[in-house]
Amino acid sequence: MPLSAAPPASSQPYLLSASLDNARHLSSLLRAVHFQDHATCFATAYGLRVTVEDAKCIQANAFIQAEIFQEFAIQEESVTFRINLSVLLDCLTIFGSSSLPGTTTALKMCYRGYGYPLMLFLEEGGVVTVCKINTQEPEELLDFDFCSTKVVNKIILQSEGLREAFAELDMTSEVLQITMSPDKPYFRLSTFGNAGSAHLDYPKDSDLMEAFLCNQTQTNRYKISLLKPSTKALALSCKVSIRTDAQGFLSLQYMIRNEDGQICFVEYYCCPDEDVTEA
Amino acid sequence: LSLRTVNSSRSAFASFLFAPLFFQRYEAANGELSRCKVHMKSFLGVFRSLPSLEKTVGKCLMLLQPSSNRLVLQLHCKYGVTKTHNLAFQECERLQAVFDTQRCASSLSGPARVLAEAVVHFPQTLAEVTLEAGPGGKISLRNYLEDEAERNKMMVTELCLSEDEFQTVAVAPGSSITFCLKEFRALLTFAEASNLPLTIHYDEPGRPVIFTLNDAVLEVHLVLATLSDMQSNSQPPPTNGSFPPPTSVPATSDDFGDDLESFMMAVETSDYRGEGLELPPPSPTFPLRTPQPPQSDPEEEEEEGAVPGTPPHKKFRSLFFGSVLTPGGPSLTPNQEVLAEDSDGES
16 A cells, blocks of 8 residues: 555545455556547446447447445446546556565545545555546447347357457458348358458357357447457457347447456447348 | 469469368369469458457458359458458469488478577568578577678678477578578468477588478478579589479379479469469579579669568579569560470369
């Protein structure tokens, strides 16, 4: 814990105060959604949610629940602010981003409220760094209105099977087409690039398939440039759930196990590029 | 199945010929040749990462149907996953390098490892290397320096291998050839991995050097242009240098015998189907039956634009095809003698 640079006791208590023994538990998750400079932080008693959006088409959320923190105290029902995520990540990894098992950076995060900067106290090996990051007015976030009752098709896959596929996606293709069907090809990822088309098929009885619940054949296309950042989340995760609703909106939920074995979630929502739904 | 490539400066040609037995299943359309030209990047993109291929891919299916306009490459991977690539292709003429290992004065053969371990000592950026058969059965590899002036300033690395390290050595004493290291290195990597002995056939400087790997189901040839002697930039055609007339080039099928034919590097995967192929002006250093074409202009060659990965050395460019040929384009130069007929054009 920080020594002399401990947050001074003052008449105004912090609206949000959280401590983490290993800042990597936060920074690695934030990296998984870092495809834009700015993010919206939303904190409740349940924990912290960091949201990043782009092009009014894609939204990524990183959830770090209160149980992950050693201390998580919030004085109001919810606290929201917008912050520069790139700067936040730079600060969280200020002692370097190497993940040697012995060294961890301890973090204490404090926020006094609207208009105040976010204070970060980072300590590693007796050295303390204090960061103050300006916060901004939170912007309205997209609401994909995606709830489990509206899900048409759902698949849960072991991330291992998708990692290489996503890393090697043909980026000369403008879209990533996702086909989910109770019949062949069951689950197919397609790209249409300069070299030609490529299809990646996962059979429903594959060992990688943890759950296969497809009721209707759906084919949807998504802008590949928007989905490509999700590869980071995929790389960290052990399982991914892929769901689509009747409009073709895509929900990707990644289950991530951190260094201490705790579970966190990252999710991506994406609008379809064109609606190519087959009945 | 034959896979062949030639670089844009026509100074390197590679051919991999797989017998049907190499494959688990091989079905060729009855009597018909399926031939197509695919963009290298697209093709390589299918086999992107070798380590992951080894770990995850069980089988690969290649399908070329006359009815479809796509070359299908399908990888059957772990966990029942299937990756299907549908590649666009172009129809093309036969790409045939004309070379004859029988007519090479020198040859040596040995494990690829010996040479692979030797080239490790040269910097990655080194363009050309000289192989020399020295006195006392010494085979040496030396980095090639262009100018005499450079020799005083640059580091010269020379590796000497004894004849014993090779399985067979039949070299003309004092002979030496200089060729591009990059393509050679690539072949060595493959040769080491496939554990096949490498044979090198070469002749006089200026004549192509031929590297071959052979086993029961695979035949590999890499033909590289070599640097001609500095002094003889415009050699008169040697009197014995006539090569067999085109008609002796056997027609038809791409079987093993095809690769060992007559002399000159033929052309060209042309986009003009059905037209008789015309060879671009032969190199001044090659034996000619026709009067010498004008000396190739070095300036012009430099502007041809080195294709990434091809040796940009201007001397090499003139060796096979001469300077007036723009890279990748069909030869449009007039009054060219056809030195090797396209097999499709023969009756």
